[in-house]
Amino acid sequence: MTHQEWLLLFPLISGLLGLLFHFHPVMRAAKFFLRKEPSEYIPEDDAQQQFNQTIAVICLSIGYVSFLAGWTKIAYVFTLLVALAAFVAILGFCIGCFIVKKIQAKLDCLNKGESYINIHVKEVLAYIIRNVHHTWELLVFEHQNIPEAGIQIPGGIFESCDRD
Template identity: 50%
Template structure:
């Protein structure tokens, strides 16, 4: 199966969770730029820099890992990027409540995905199902 090895996806999710946690704990909201820029790069170029860092640590060949759907991961990355942009706009526009809401939403979604339930997958499935029903 052509896909992204699950450990790479998990590493990206942990990167998002930890970035949100550190940004909110320290009040250094610029930290949210790190997952945002990484995510935008992966959406534009098609390669995630987090994967570059983690890939050498995989012990087995990629084909021995459970694979994640690249289209689904791209969709999830778009949602993450939107949340990060809205969060940063909130923090730097003087509306910290908006910043906190979107940062926390991303952090929870990424953490829940690590635990096994992908909110982005659920949203995309419902969208595709609705789109198919209308066709």
């Protein structure tokens, strides 16, 4: 081990500040590099950002603790998950948004009629925690067209759902 696990504290503390105080130092610094005024950009959903940040903080925390405990493989898996998610976000794909859409669709099926928009991120997190052993099944990458969502998203969670 290189004993540089303390480097994870920078993104971890930054993420915690964003979650707890809605102050994200990295994003604050990034504003200096914007070409347009901040008000000219399309804002992202705050609840979705908080959900994504929660996932990142959890993964970074597990990674940091794993490094301290000497569980190097687990540490690298969880820290690389965050790095990969950040990289694909730069390319335009939001993994956290994808997870929320999948679970919202599953909750829609379970609740029979609950709309996609009315399900809140806290409910999605609670669903993940209650069904952690089934969460991977929700994320199986099988494509299915869902007109109500207005997009084609990976499916695989609708087998038991009647969609009249």
